[in-house]
Amino acid sequence: MTEVRAEMVANVWKVVASAGDTVADGDTLVILESMKMEIPVLAEAAGTVSTLAVAEGDVVQEGDLIAVID
Amino acid sequence: MLSSVLVANRGEIALRVIRTARALGVRSVAVYSEADADLPFARAADEAVLIGPPPPARSYLDAAAVLAAARATGAVAIHPGYGFLAENAAFAAAVIDAGLTWIGPPPEAIEQMGDKINARNLMADNGVPVSEGSREPVADADAALAEAERIGYPVMIKAAAGGGGIGMSAAADPEQLRAGFETARSRAERFFGSPAILLERFLTSARHVEVQILGLPDGRVLALGERDCSVQRRHQKVAEETPSPGVRPELRERMLAAAVRAGEAVGYRGAGTVEFLVDEPAQEFVFLEMNTRLQVEHPITELVTGIDLVEQQFLIAEGSGPSFDPAHAGSRGHAIELRVYAEDPRRFLPSPGRIEDWTEPAGPGVRVDAGYTAGNTVTPFYDPLLAKLCVHGADRAQALERARAAVAGFTITGLRTNLPFHAELLASAEFTSGRYDTSVIEGMRRRS
Numbered sequence: 461m462t463e464v465r466a467e468m469v470a471n472v473w474k475v476v477a478s479a480g481d482t483v484a485d486g487d488t489l490v491i492l493e494s495m496k497m498e499i500p501v502l503a504e505a506a507g508t509v510s511t512l513a514v515a516e517g518d519v520v521q522e523g524d525l526i527a528v529i530d
Numbered sequence: 531m532l533s534s535v536l537v538a539n540r541g542e543i544a545l546r547v548i549r550t551a552r553a554l555g556v557r558s559v560a561v562y563s564e565a566d567a568d569l570p571f572a573r574a575a576d577e578a579v580l581i582g583p584p585p586p587a588r589s590y591l592d593a594a595a596v597l598a599a600a601r602a603t604g605a606v607a608i609h610p611g612y613g614f615l616a617e618n619a620a621f622a623a624a625v626i627d628a629g630l631t632w633i634g635p636p637p638e639a640i641e642q643m644g645d646k647i648n649a650r651n652l653m654a655d656n657g658v659p660v661s662e663g664s665r666e667p668v669a670d671a672d673a674a675l676a677e678a679e680r681i682g683y684p685v686m687i688k689a690a691a692g693g694g695g696i697g698m699s700a701a702a703d704p705e706q707l708r709a710g711f712e713t714a715r716s717r718a719e720r721f722f723g724s725p726a727i728l729l730e731r732f733l734t735s736a737r738h739v740e741v742q743i744l745g746l747p748d749g750r751v752l753a754l755g756e757r758d759c760s761v762q763r764r765h766q767k768v769a770e771e772t773p774s775p776g777v778r779p780e781l782r783e784r785m786l787a788a789a790v791r792a793g794e795a796v797g798y799r800g801a802g803t804v805e806f807l808v809d810e811p812a813q814e815f816v817f818l819e820m821n822t823r824l825q826v827e828h829p830i831t832e833l834v835t836g837i838d839l840v841e842q843q844f845l846i847a848e849g850s851g852p853s854f855d856p857a858h859a860g861s862r863g864h865a866i867e868l869r870v871y872a873e874d875p876r877r878f879l880p881s882p883g884r885i886e887d888w889t890e891p892a893g894p895g896v897r898v899d900a901g902y903t904a905g906n907t908v909t910p911f912y913d914p915l916l917a918k919l920c921v922h923g924a925d926r927a928q929a930l931e932r933a934r935a936a937v938a939g940f941t942i943t944g945l946r947t948n949l950p951f952h953a954e955l956l957a958s959a960e961f962t963s964g965r966y967d968t969s970v971i972e973g974m975r976r977r978s
Contacts, residue, residue: 469882469910494910495872495880
């Protein structure tokens with residue numbers, strides 16, 4: 461199991477993956493926005509997205525859970 | 531002189547404008563969002579008005595809220611700073627229609643230069659060199675492929691309504707173009723409200739050099755020297771210097787003349803900047819875009835010319851001439867600006883947070899235009915610029931020396947900043963040699 465967490469305070473601009481999706485290492489899960497910059501959050505391992513913890517428009521804090529890949 | 535001014539901006543530039551307003555005896559009004567109540571600019575103004583919640587669309591981009599604040603405070607003029615509403619022709623027109631003085635160029639000039647395709651065509655028609663590129667918007671991916679075939683790879687994919695390097699990407703071949711085109715369209719729609727795209731020939735090793743212009747009330751356009759803005763990450767500027775180490779006198783003369791022609795072509799008034807890409811070995815240049823507002827990096831021009839550009843904006847807006855004699859406007863020494871961003875110095879990723887300690891450097895030739903101070907919180911809602919650290923020296927060597935000392939003397943704790951990157955830049959052979967182009971940061975990263 462791999463947990464993907466936010467690296468900084470940001471707004472969730474786009475949710476690209478959905479729970480249940482099969483992803484490869486490096487696939488984009490969600491796109492955050494902070495300080496006028498888009499920051500893609502990537503899968504850190506191949507597997508199935510078992511949890512997608514954020515929705516578009518959410519604000520995440522540094523360390524918040526974004527997704528779990530099994 | 532105008533009796534009062536509302537500054538429709540935030541951070542360092544709002545404070546910068548308030549400073550000159552105060553020196554001229556003009557009452558200043560700040561507007562701020564809920565995120566910015568404690569920032570120095572909101573406290574420095576004679577009066578400050580809360581205009582909305584943190585998201586820009588509901589505060590600094592809310593034209594109706596800004597105009598209401600002007601009415602409520604009796605402000606007679608509006609200075610837009612840069613970004614936000616500064617290059618919004620409809621807003622400029624609304625300010626003028628409300629009977630207020632717009633401290634900026636005519637709305638028609640903003641509109642003509644805001645459409646990058648129109649601007650390119652207008653420049654080409656007025657004898658300003660442009661690179662090979664689209665004369666009309668590129669409709670879809672297939673049209674883009676055909677257009678790129680004609681222009682020749684690599685190409686730059688740009689938003690026609692865009693600017694400031696946002697949403698731009700380069701494509702080296704048809705595959706990259708196909709992939710980049712749709713991304714560029716969706717970003718253009720999102721950031722600039724229009725999906726129109728243009729393609730331009732991408733110069734792989736070019737310097738980014740711009741010319742400061744001032745359009746006077748009598749129609750004359752003055753050019754006040756150039757600024758080299760080649761130090762960029764993600765197509766956005768990190769450091770600037772003047773004069774450019776890559777521009778020889780003969781090329782400078784041609785670029786300044788082209789910038790004056792560009793300003794004259796749109797009947798420009800006030801402060802503006804004409805951006806060019808320079809092919810240094812060939813000593814040739816092409817028009818990139820025109821910024822119809824005060825530029826972020828204007829302080830380095832002020833340092834070498836001794837001219838307060840914001841003061842000139844006020845004077846021109848009320849119909850007066852400049853405060854200096856254009857026949858004797860010269861340049862002295864060398865100046866460098868380092869943009870201090872709230873971002874990690876390695877990957878340049880945003881790093882919002884609370885500022886604990888903030889200690890600015892001081893000394894001969896050092897100027898700091900800051901937007902924050904100790905105890906402030908840097909939020910994710912706005913761009914990461916914390917301060918502009920500027921230095922002036924008798925020559926480039928002295929400016930570099932002063933810049934190194936100033937970076938070492940700047941302490942910001944509580945969040946990550948790019949100050950360590952600036953120390954690295956000022957120590958690098960790439961930058962100190964003066965022989966660099968827009969790929970300078972990539973070059974430094976490859977080496978380290």
